[in-house]
Amino acid sequence: MLHEMVSHQGSGKQQVAQFIENGAAEDKDEIDSLQPDNRVFKEAGVKPSTSSKLKGKGANSKLNEQPTREEVKKVVFDLNGDNASGADGFSGYFYQHCWDIVGDDVVVAVLEKMGFDAGVVGKIWRLVANNWIPNNWPDLVRYLAYYTPRIGCKVVYWNLPRKNSFKYNTDGALKGNPGPSSAAFCVRNYQSDHIHAERKVIEVANNLVAEIVALRLGLVALEIRRIQVLNEGLEVAVEHSLREGNKLADFMANFVFSFAAMAEIVHDFFPLMRVYKDGRIERLTGEGFVPPESNPETGLQIKDVETDPQINLSARLYLPKIVDTVQKIPLFVYFHGGGFVIESASSPSYHKHLSKVAAEANVVIVSVNYRLAPEYPLPIAYEDSWLALKWVASHANGDGHEPWLKDHADFNRVYFGGDSAGGNIAHHIAIRVGLEKLDGVKLEGIFLACPSFWGKDPIDGEGEILGAKDFVEKLWLFANPNSSGLDDPLINPEKDPKLCSLGCDKVVVYVAGKDPLRFRGFYYKEVLEKSGWPGTVEVVEVKDEEHVFHLFATEAENSMAMMKKLVSFRNHF
Structure with missing residues (x-):
């Protein structure tokens, strides 16, 4: 179920809700296949659990305790020490620069832009941060320690009855840490023809921020919906590529993308408006207001x-x-x-x-x-x-x-x-x-x-x-x-x-x-x-x-x- 959450495919609403409710990883075969490495766990200050069915508990007493924020930082942001230049590199420097961005900016702001109520988004994120992470602490440590993201890992499908298929990519490429980085998103069909592309060069602290900017460029700009409309809502595969293997960014991208299928559009009149299954109406333009201010210079x-x-x-x-x-x-x-x-x-x-x-x-x-x-x-x-x-x-x-x-x-x-x-x-x-x-x-x-x-x-x-x-x-x-x-x-x-x-x-x-x-x-x-x-x-x-x-x-x-x-x-x- 942990893998289901992190590299989720298909309808996200039921699986995400079930995952949060259960609060534990229950797939024994998947957990056992992770093959723990004591070196990584020693650096994190914990030992791998020997339990075959983990529910937030482990054989080591350290694993039975609720993790502190510092421990979360240590495991999530510093798994491989301070060197962030390697393929699986992390840096403790990420903590002060990225944790709040990941928690508040990407999850809340992006999902809000995708049409979710801020209160609901906040509640779900708090459940994940305050309940799911602590309850599944051993599994999360092990997952982040041994999971290597696959380039082009398909995350979400919109299985719509249309005649063609298009895919959507986001990518943040590390060019230095800290230093300039590029963030880009593009839309291609499966013949690799470019339908839409955009690239920006930005100053970022690390590749996690680059990934976040890439997510912003794609999701906040609502390009997924845009190509659905331009191509009559054709089947869309969302792909999140992480060439640097940033595990946390990949985890967060999967988490965010998992919600994409939840916002079901029943009437799509891009670029004018959309209506969702829950009855919510989203006007995409024409909502601006200019006050009726007179112009003394012209007398108008x-x-x-x-x-x-x-x-x-x-x-x-x-x-x-x-x-x-x-x-x-x-x-x-x-x-x-x-x-x-x-x-x-x-x-x-x-x-x-x-x-x-x-x-x-x-x-x-x-x-x-x-x-x-x-x-x-x-x-x-x-x-x-x-x-x-x-x-x-x-x-x-x-x-x-x-x-x-x-x-x-x-x-x-x-x-x-x-x-x-x-x-x-x-x-x-x-x-x-x-x-x-x-x-x-x-x-x-x-x-x-x-x-x-x-x-x-x-x-x-x-x-x-x-x-x-x-x-x-x-x-x-x-x-x-x-x-x-x-x-x-x-x-x-x-x-x-x-x-x-x-x-x-x-x-x-x-x-x-x-x-x-x-x-x-x-x-x-x-x-x-x-x-x-x-x-x-x-x-x-x-x-x-x-x-x-x-x-x-x-x-x-x-x-x-x-x-x-x-x-x-x-x-x-």
Whole structure:
């Protein structure tokens, strides 16, 4: 069972729990095969046990006692004396530099990053450190003394029903003690083709720290999950290579990797979010928050306001420098993207983008927050967005309580904007404006950046994008579990009998040349023109750009060109 714990393969949760509960090594054949060497045990101050079935006790009285921290240090960090240059070298110097790192940083921090509750991780580690190590002290001494890690020792398998296999390596290579060391991780398939690799040169005290950094690079960066997603969660073998034979680092790596199979992912929408079997939701991006700080140099003012306190809805308002207090300026209502599952009006990317829009286009902006799926499945995001718009419209005739809207927004020059899922929302809210009208509000146009539309049947070019339809469909049904699928009018405008009711005269659609959604952007123009809608629609394609490129490189040439287009769009009114 000791070997089961340290070089564990397969499902970790049950075996680790059973191991901790039993608190002893029970595999007689494995224990007896270790062939103790009295020289090593003499250096550690103990003698090998002669018991054939060890449960934390031994023939020597020293082995019956709970080990002190110094004894742990002596055996674990100084098995072969102070010379750390040999293949199995250790150094007592490791103690002050590495014990806390191993105990707190790797086990707790890494497992937390892998999605485990800090309290649970801490409890398990305390069980191991305070119960398992003392109770199995003779076995641990013997195991560390005689175990030589095998290069490429397979530790954890994800046995998933997929068509290919990939392996993951971490390696920390000793270049001096102390001194510079390299830590690297890579992803290969079994034909040894590099899928992803990264190497860093670092200053470390010893090779244990190098191993720890390698673990960080791999696990904390979640590269295991990354390749599972990029390759549809293909079977992954985790390999931990220790060319220096650092037994403690190998032991800790196996211990950490043993937990990898416990965090079972049931919905994986990398790079957006993941949902685990226990119901926990992990949003991988879009969680950042930028406070609504105004800019005295430019005169731009920003603030957050409640739009519906009963359901905790809010919006972020942007007011550019006001030169003429009499002349009102256009109102731009913006709906953020994020696949209906991530992002907010206060996230860094939207804050930066809309700050720039407000200043350069000279418009009042209301950036709408809506509740996210899966906690609030669609169509809640649409309803929240409509409620936010009604709150905005309540200021149209001089009513309402928000002075920036009452005093400065021209409700006869209103337009909507949105990117990705937000572009989808902007489109549907514009249809609702056309059907229901809002007193005192004149919607002139909508500006959609990489809008999220799709359909059951592929259109020209769309079928060539491997995996795109599956991802969009899974995400759509995850966000909208009661949907009929990709021909739902909410995701496929062609199937919407209300399309001709779009409540504006002008639509501009931006598509990116490397975005799988670009084909639907062109198709949106086609079906909108055929619907009987009397307005005009224009599609602008930006070659060699990715989905929502304007959010990530606001100063790039194509983003600046898009900003100019948005300003001219505003001047159209």
